Amino acid sequence: MDNAIVATHDTHVEEHHVELPQLRHHFETEEQQREAGTFGMWLFLLTEIMFFGGLFFAYLLYRNWYNPAFVAASNQLSIPLGTVNTAVLISSGFFMALGVWAAEVRKKSLLVLFLILTNIAGLAFLGVKAVEYKEKWDKHHIPGAHFDITEFVNPPLNPKTGKPVEEPLSPDMAQKTQLFFVLYFAMTGMHALHMVIGIVLLFWLTYRANRGEFTEGYVAPIENFGLYWHFVDIVWIFLFPLLYLINRHPGT
Amino acid sequence: MSAATIVNLPDQKTAVIPKKNYINAEDGILSWLFTADHKRIAILYLISITFFFLVGGTFAGLIRLELLTPQPDLVASDTYNKLFTMHGIVMIFLFLVPSIPATLGNFLIPIMIGTRDLAFPKINLLSWYLYMFGAIFLSAAIVLGGVDTGWTFTTPLSTHYLNTHVVTAGLGVFIVGFSSIFTGLNFIVTIHRMRAPGMTWFRLPLFVWSNYAASVLMVLGTPVLAITLVLVVLERTIGIGVFDPTKGGDPLLFQHLFWFYSHPAVYIMILPGFGVISEVMSTFSRKRVFGYSAVAFSSVAIALFGFFVWAHHMFIMGVSNYSALVFSLLTMLVAVPSAIKVFNWSFTMQKGSITFETPMLYALAFIGLFTIGGLTGVFLGSLGMDIHLTETYFIVAHFHYVMVGGMLMAFLAGLHFWWPKLTGRMYPESISQLSAVTSFIGFNLTFMPQFMLGYLGMPRRYHSYPPEFQVLNVLSTAGATVLGFGFLMPVLYLLWSLKYGKIAGNNPWQATGLEWQIQSPPLTENFIEMPVMDHEAYDYEWLAHKTEQEVTTVG
Amino acid sequence: MSSQYHDPANVTNPEHSEHHIIGPGTYILVYVSLLILTGLTVAAAFVDLGILNPVLAVGIACVKGTVVILFFMHVFYQSKLIKLTVTAGFFTFLVLITMTLSDYMSRAWGLW
Numbered sequence: 001m002d003n004a005i006v007a008t009h010d011t012h013v014e015e016h017h018v019e020l021p022q023l024r025h026h027f028e029t030e031e032q033q034r035e036a037g038t039f040g041m042w043l044f045l046l047t048e049i050m051f052f053g054g055l056f057f058a059y060l061l062y063r064n065w066y067n068p069a070f071v072a073a074s075n076q077l078s079i080p081l082g083t084v085n086t087a088v089l090i091s092s093g094f095f096m097a098l099g100v101w102a103a104e105v106r107k108k109s110l111l112v113l114f115l116i117l118t119n120i121a122g123l124a125f126l127g128v129k130a131v132e133y134k135e136k137w138d139k140h141h142i143p144g145a146h147f148d149i150t151e152f153v154n155p156p157l158n159p160k161t162g163k164p165v166e167e168p169l170s171p172d173m174a175q176k177t178q179l180f181f182v183l184y185f186a187m188t189g190m191h192a193l194h195m196v197i198g199i200v201l202l203f204w205l206t207y208r209a210n211r212g213e214f215t216e217g218y219v220a221p222i223e224n225f226g227l228y229w230h231f232v233d234i235v236w237i238f239l240f241p242l243l244y245l246i247n248r249h250p251g252t
Numbered sequence: 253m254s255a256a257t258i259v260n261l262p263d264q265k266t267a268v269i270p271k272k273n274y275i276n277a278e279d280g281i282l283s284w285l286f287t288a289d290h291k292r293i294a295i296l297y298l299i300s301i302t303f304f305f306l307v308g309g310t311f312a313g314l315i316r317l318e319l320l321t322p323q324p325d326l327v328a329s330d331t332y333n334k335l336f337t338m339h340g341i342v343m344i345f346l347f348l349v350p351s352i353p354a355t356l357g358n359f360l361i362p363i364m365i366g367t368r369d370l371a372f373p374k375i376n377l378l379s380w381y382l383y384m385f386g387a388i389f390l391s392a393a394i395v396l397g398g399v400d401t402g403w404t405f406t407t408p409l410s411t412h413y414l415n416t417h418v419v420t421a422g423l424g425v426f427i428v429g430f431s432s433i434f435t436g437l438n439f440i441v442t443i444h445r446m447r448a449p450g451m452t453w454f455r456l457p458l459f460v461w462s463n464y465a466a467s468v469l470m471v472l473g474t475p476v477l478a479i480t481l482v483l484v485v486l487e488r489t490i491g492i493g494v495f496d497p498t499k500g501g502d503p504l505l506f507q508h509l510f511w512f513y514s515h516p517a518v519y520i521m522i523l524p525g526f527g528v529i530s531e532v533m534s535t536f537s538r539k540r541v542f543g544y545s546a547v548a549f550s551s552v553a554i555a556l557f558g559f560f561v562w563a564h565h566m567f568i569m570g571v572s573n574y575s576a577l578v579f580s581l582l583t584m585l586v587a588v589p590s591a592i593k594v595f596n597w598s599f600t601m602q603k604g605s606i607t608f609e610t611p612m613l614y615a616l617a618f619i620g621l622f623t624i625g626g627l628t629g630v631f632l633g634s635l636g637m638d639i640h641l642t643e644t645y646f647i648v649a650h651f652h653y654v655m656v657g658g659m660l661m662a663f664l665a666g667l668h669f670w671w672p673k674l675t676g677r678m679y680p681e682s683i684s685q686l687s688a689v690t691s692f693i694g695f696n697l698t699f700m701p702q703f704m705l706g707y708l709g710m711p712r713r714y715h716s717y718p719p720e721f722q723v724l725n726v727l728s729t730a731g732a733t734v735l736g737f738g739f740l741m742p743v744l745y746l747l748w749s750l751k752y753g754k755i756a757g758n759n760p761w762q763a764t765g766l767e768w769q770i771q772s773p774p775l776t777e778n779f780i781e782m783p784v785m786d787h788e789a790y791d792y793e794w795l796a797h798k799t800e801q802e803v804t805t806v807g
Numbered sequence: 808m809s810s811q812y813h814d815p816a817n818v819t820n821p822e823h824s825e826h827h828i829i830g831p832g833t834y835i836l837v838y839v840s841l842l843i844l845t846g847l848t849v850a851a852a853f854v855d856l857g858i859l860n861p862v863l864a865v866g867i868a869c870v871k872g873t874v875v876i877l878f879f880m881h882v883f884y885q886s887k888l889i890k891l892t893v894t895a896g897f898f899t900f901l902v903l904i905t906m907t908l909s910d911y912m913s914r915a916w917g918l919w
């Protein structure tokens with residue numbers, strides 16, 4: 001074996017503390033492994049940015065093309081539910097951040113508590129989302145064969161003023177509301193799918209955290225999951241104003 | 253070839269393959285299927301992509317056979333559509349994109365930078381499984397009756413007008429895309445985080461640089477393709493209308509999103525090939541690559557510019573005149589770093605002691621063919637020429653010059669160059685030189701006539717043509733036959749060499765990379781002790797000095 | 808030779824940063840400001856600002872996103888490499904948007 005290039009090096013860097021069992025053989029230090037993990041997770045999130053990026057561009061384009069339809073369709077969404085859900089999701093992210101802190105300072109019961117709180121908030125978000133989807137189903141606002149545009153062509157009258165609550169759309173433009181709902185379901189659906197994946201992972205992480213796996217100095221899975229969870233939050237932070245808050249001041 | 257050679261093999265009477273190496277470290281098929289060793293995963297990839305290369309090649313052969321005569325006589329017209337579609341999909345997504353990164357890159361990058369494995373070995377294995385899983389979808393689409401959208405899945409053709417297995421194929425490409433994302437992600441982290449002591453960025457072999465640039469494109473580009481295919485599948489299954497003009501959607505949006513990935517994808521395919529050529533040129537000229545940092549940065553520049561030019565695929569599709577102009581100008585920009593590379597490789601040979609072993613023959617073929625492919629790309633990037641030439645055989649010839657003449661030649665150069673490292677045995681030299689020359693001749697005979705056909709106006713993707721085009725088509729089909737032999741020969745003699753090839757020893761080419769300083773085939777953990785890089789890349793004096801020292805110690 | 812110094816964690820490297828633990832105090836501050844910004848964005852939607860409505864909505868979302876990235880996701884304390892990576896992601900996203908949009912806008916000049 002030809003070893004001329006292979007010089008021995010000091011190993012004192014690694015020797016002054018006990019190695020964690022989770023240190024894999026091809027990494028030389030835990031520090032190296034941890035930073036590699038974080039970097040890898042961020043690169044994965046880049047792909048997520050670009051993945052959602054395609055949808056965001058489609059939204060940008062069609063909102064500009066069919067602005068009246070997007071306004072009318074967006075006003076069908078419930079601002080209270082959307083706002084509450086935003087707050088719920090931000091809280092979930094907040095608990096997750098505290099969970100990372102708890103793991104870093106090695107407090108097992110706190111970590112488990114925060115993971116459970118994160119999960120509860122995440123599930124609550126999905127529950128509200130389900131209620132909203134159900135309402136769209138009942139109103140025939142799911143794109144497809146049963147999509148109903150009557151509400152946009154002949155908006156219901158406001159009982160007080162006797163005028164339509166919304167500017168009526170031409171049948172042609174009213175058809176375009178379907179495109180809004182397509183994007184609404186594609187974007188929130190893709191977001192919800194990420195949430196579901198996250199919640200499954202959370203159950204597994206909570207189980208492992210409860211066995212004390214992440215409070216002995218090995219926190220990478222919690223940190224990296226945190227990155228994923230916060231990224232999903234950020235997507236929603238953009239989705240909320242873009243989908244729910246288009247032109248909410250009719251008549252002014 | 254003359255006697256001049258740099259090959260330096262150990263005495264064949266006494267030489268043996270090292271007792272312990274990654275191939276025999278564990279036994280049984282399961283030890284391969286569940287391996288986390290980057291070298292074994294590379295071999296898994298090599299076997300799979302070779303298989304799909306042969307599948308795609310068979311489709312190509314059938315296409316050329318059909319085009320032998322002006323009449324549609326061998327296959328029905330819709331079968332012909334399926335043939336060229338599946339040729340494109342298989343060759344691009346199952347062969348070209350993973351070809352060099354997933355095989356040679358996977359095998360070599362950790363060794364070249366002096367570490368034991370990629371940063372995430374399990375994700376590396378996962379990416380092979382994703383590749384195979386996607387390949388199963390694509391194979392199912394083929395076996396169940398094929399797709400005929402063209403490899404570009406153009407809407408609304410793919411969403412509204414075809415009765416073939418678009419959804420299956422789309423899902424297959426979607427899954428394969430994630431395999432390439434994970435490969436790229438793994439490379440980037442590894443190259444940033446796992447370099448040996450002393451292995452600074454500007455001591456990295458250029459192969460690592462170019463794979464790094466390709467990885468960036470994989471990570472940033474592929475997800476856009478993924479979401480686009482999801483939308484196509486949804487459009488086709490439940491009619492969401494995002495790309496459907498009758499519902500207010502815009503088919504051009506599909507083109508924008510598709511080419512946002514698929515133009516950079518061209519660089520995902522070719523950049524790793526550039527890396528191979530840099531290594532081979534330097535080794536067989538016995539000189540450091542001319543202008544190392546220019547070559548390194550040109551890889552990065554190509555990756556960066558690659559994101560700004562995609563609409564040159566859409567000049568005749570109705571993009572605005574202004575943006576066509578802008579994209580045309582930006583396209584010209586990409587020619588600059590590509591030209592830097594070609595010039596620097598040529599200068600590397602100047603006053604070098606050049607020898608003509610097989611990898612060098614393939615590399616020289618690469619430079620000639622890639623230059624033709626690249627220059628015709630400039631023709632196609634200029635607005636007026638593009639409107640005349642696009643959707644003709646000119647464009648077919650152009651991208652085959654880049655992808656086959658460039659990329660495939662680079663792949664074969666690299667495969668021959670590192671074959672001794674992969675297997676511990678040499679390929680047979682004279683027959684492989686014959687195959688290199690055969691493929692070069694066959695290639696030009698196949699695709700040079702297609703440039704003329706395209707210039708004369710023969711459109712692509714038709715299975716019949718006016719009789720006056722027959723002479724050139726016959727030439728092209730004859731060339732394809734020669735080319736087929738040229739590509740089949742390596743498959744056979746490389747398999748033969750696994751058992752009967754000469755023992756290669758550590759460093760048959762006397763090359764300088766870290767991979768050549770360890771045993772062939774390498775140990776599972778690559779290095780017995782972690783290496784320290786104390787010299788520049790391509791430092792042949794360092795190598796000579798080191799060899800001298802060894803001789804004195806042994807003697 | 809300094810380049811031979813063994814540095815497995817890239818400690819001397821701009822790609823490296825010390826592991827910084829962010830405490831609950833910062834998190835609470837960030838949490839509260841996110842909630843306030845959410846309220847602000849809802850309130851702003853009911854005021855007619857013309858073209859500035861979507862601009863303001865996206866602007867607030869950007870601020871919220873940045874705060875999450877910097878503190879919840881620790882990027883503020885991360886190495887230059889991570890900061891560059893995050894920037895690269897948004898840069899590529901902007902390339903996708905602006906270059907594509909430039910085509911759509913110049914195709915219907917004056918209608919946008």
Ligand SMILES: [Cu+2]
Pocket residue numbers: 514515518561562564565
């Ligand atoms: Cu292109």
